[in-house]
Amino acid sequence: MDWDLLLRLAHIMGAVVLMGTGAGIAFFMVIVQRSRDPKLIAHVAGIVVLADTLFTATAAIAQPITGALLAWSLGWSLWESWIVVAIGLYLFVGIFWLPVVWIQIRLRDLAQQAADQGEPLPEAYHRLYRIWFAFGWPAFAAMIAIFWVMLARPNFW
Structure with missing residues (x-):
């Protein structure tokens, strides 16, 4: 068995899960938001929170592990400039993703409370949704940048 190939596959699959689940979650949250139906939202x-827990969190933990093992296996230093930049971007994504997880849980709970009471979504829901939406853009852009850095492996310094 080719260890390097297995590590590359695991690292790529983790990236695919992170980007795919993130894009899917964003799509479903944006579309359901348009319904303004608290029960549906x-x-x-709830499904979004479950998907983030099962897929995104698992891949987010696996990525640095597979990345470090892959670098070690290939003889790359973790201090190579492109790896340092990729790690920095990854941490940047995490700064936006961690609050988003909490926000998604709050959005679910606020929508459920509104549905249970037969009321429209409260202003707190709309405020949190706007923050959730805004946080997605820099995280998504940073993920694209990570892909570029990992493919191009430029020498930044």
Whole structure:
């Protein structure tokens, strides 16, 4: 068995899961938001929280592990400039992703409370949704930048 190939596959699959789940979650949250139906939003947000827990969190933990093992296996220093930049971008994504997880849980709970009470979504829900939406853009852009850095492996310094 080719250890390097297995590590590359695991690292690529982790990146695919992170980007794919993130894009899917964003799509479903944006689409369901347009319904303004608290019951439907609570249901979809519950699935989103589950998907983030099962897929995104697992891949987010696996990525640095597979990346470090891969670098070690290939003889690359973790201090090579492109690796340092990729790690920095990854941490940047995490700065936006961690609050988003909490926000998604709150959005689900606020929508469920509104559905249970037969009321429209409260202003707190709309405020949190706007923050959730805004946080997605820099995280998504940083993920694209990570892909570029990992493929091009430029010498930044």
